[in-house]
Amino acid sequence: MRARLRGQKTRYHHGDLKRALLDAAATLIDIRGRAALTLREAARRAGVSEAAPYRHFANLDVLLGAVALEGYEMLIADLENAGSARRLREAYLTFAGDFPGRYQLMFGPLGDHDAAAERKEEVAHVAELTEEAGGLAALHGAASLLLAGLGDVAA
Structure with missing residues (x-):
């Protein structure tokens, strides 16, 4: 089996x-x-x-781009429903912890140029949504530490 x-x-x-x-x-x-x-x-x-x-997918890069784009849609929905800076931070870190491979795909290199162009728009939207919680760079750094197993950085 x-x-x-x-x-x-x-x-x-x-x-x-x-x-x-x-x-x-x-x-x-x-x-x-x-x-x-x-x-x-x-x-x-x-x-x-x-x-x-x-x-549905011309090659692996197109499938990866679709998975990344769907990940952004999920993350953006979570961030839009957060309501406060603390909850934004929690939502961002929870997403990274719950979907670590997808998170790394979303913020890592994509081979398909169309997917990479779409991703720029999504990253800009995430950056805009996370401003009040310290910004995308700070949250991405915290998520990276979390995924590296360097403790609970959500506090």
Whole structure:
């Protein structure tokens, strides 16, 4: 019996191939890191053929860009709902801790130029939202320390 990632379906049945591939990719990135993701592995985890991902993603960089963009959407929603500087900080650090691979993907290099251009807009929006909590650079530094295992920096 093959081990599967927590919360990951073993077979694709629900008719939304793109969603299944994004979920498989995001889960794999969060658990094992960006280097573990291939289009073949995303297809396997989604329970589809190796050729199926190409219906929605021209290559791995495009899939990575889509995962990163979706991560920004999640983070921005969390930040917009925070309401105070302390809660902004908590929301940012919680996101980084809950989705470490995705967080590192979002703020690391992306090969696809279109995804990188979209990311600049998202980073600018995150920076704007985090101003009252010390700014993006301060929160990113705190999140990086947290992910490096250097203690709880949320206080």
